Amino acid sequence: MFELILFGIMIVLAFLAIETNILRKAVVFLGIFSLVTSFVYLYNNAPDVAIAEAVIGSALVTLLYLTALRRYKVYNICFTNEEFGTVVDRNIIEGTRRGQLLRDIENICLNRELEPQIVYTPDPLESVKARGIYDLIIRQEKDSITVYGHRDNYFVDELEMFLILRYKDLECSFVRFGDDGDDDEEQIA
Amino acid sequence: MMSSVDNHPRPVSLDRILRLARVTVMFAIIWGIFSESFAPGQLILGAIVGLVTLFATDKYILKQDYVATYRFGFFRAIRYFFNLMIQIYLAGFSALYRIITGKLNVDVVEIHTELDDPFLISLLANSITLTPGTVTLATEGRKLLVIWINCSTRDPDEAGRIIKANFEDLLMRR
Amino acid sequence: MIVGAGYALIAFGLFFTATGVYSVLKFQDFYSRAVITSKVDTVGFTTVLIGAMLVSGANFFTLKIALILVFELLTTPLSTHAIAHSAYAAGYKVRRSGDV
């Protein structure tokens, strides 16, 4: 009974660590995998191996993987939606159409060897822009989506092409802003 | 890598020897727990290893006298620990009540502290994080940013009085 | 007698821990999860380990569990604070009105 639960957890986590696209998720999964593995070694009467696994698995392997991940550039995406008073799981996971949209953007980022990091916030656009740490700001109002990107960022052009081809019926517009703060807008039906 | 602070030797006083002895005794007891015997030979071995570790840490890792920085008396630590446990359990029951009834009002408040020692401030932040219902987000000088589970007021003084409980009084007294 | 009290404490601590796990699955936004779970979990952890100390009796086993308890109490706030601070610094906000 007890070991069956542990084996189940181990198999599920190992499978997820291979299957996921986002590498920092895989690091977390592998951390838990090594925790459970260490206990399974202990359960099968190998405490010496368990000590080695505890030290290596929880500290050293995480550090190694994270150091290897530094090669990937982080692409910081902010998703704001002023309709929601609070950001709860339901809003993040479901949404109207944006679940699929965000997943597509993530996949494009991963193809370009960029590591997407999505932050959700209900703040108005001005305060988000004022923070100045995001590469891409996506703003949703009901069914229309506005994407704000920096003018020098070549990746935004690529994203624009993709979104026009993929979501023909979606009301989608792109705004470029520069360092001086002036916006030029191009509307796409 | 040699520390430049250590060039002039510190004065050897009775006070310093007593402190060293206290730390060494603690190390010897922990050594005894690890090796599962309190035989005299084991304790002496532990004391020797502890002394060597203490001097090596003093000479190569810490740049200044740690005793002055981390000054916290033994009995005071024990009293603080028991007080902390009582506060943890009191707040734990209130958190349990809030989970079952679902009455949550999570928000961030800013509180001020009157402590000036960085070590004591970090100890206060640690205690606040350990008490159920509050988590320290960031510290900046004497300001602490705290997530509070039952945010009844946003006034720094009023909120600080509820959150800090009697930790600050215990830490202030030398 | 003492062993019975230990069993009672263990059951009580498991109840606390179960409440923490229930709340991590139930609550819908990140900051309330972060506040509730780790803390209720601390109380449950402490109670369970004190129960285990009572069950094992007076020997080196008890002293080692006490050491585990002290180390854990020292290091848990560090990780909780690191996670909450990381989310806050990245701009992850839950509500518009306040700071969170």
Next chain:
Amino acid sequence: MSFLNGVLIVVAVLGLGGVARVIIGPTIWDRILGLNLISSKIIVAIVFFALILEKSFLLDIAIIYSLIGFIGSVLISRFVEKKGQV
């Protein structure tokens, strides 16, 4: 089936709840929170396993976990906070 074996199974089921949060958690921080939760469950499980077998040297692993278990979650959250610098 003694009381302590039952405790072990209950702890494993609670750990399953933490794994569920790790799998469904929408953001990375929820996953790190789940990692934190599971690591404390593993420490409790090791303590009770040692209590059942009555071998105190098994507790050394629990001591190691309580000392360095927080390094993993601190490293990952710092990595996320500093945008890819550990």
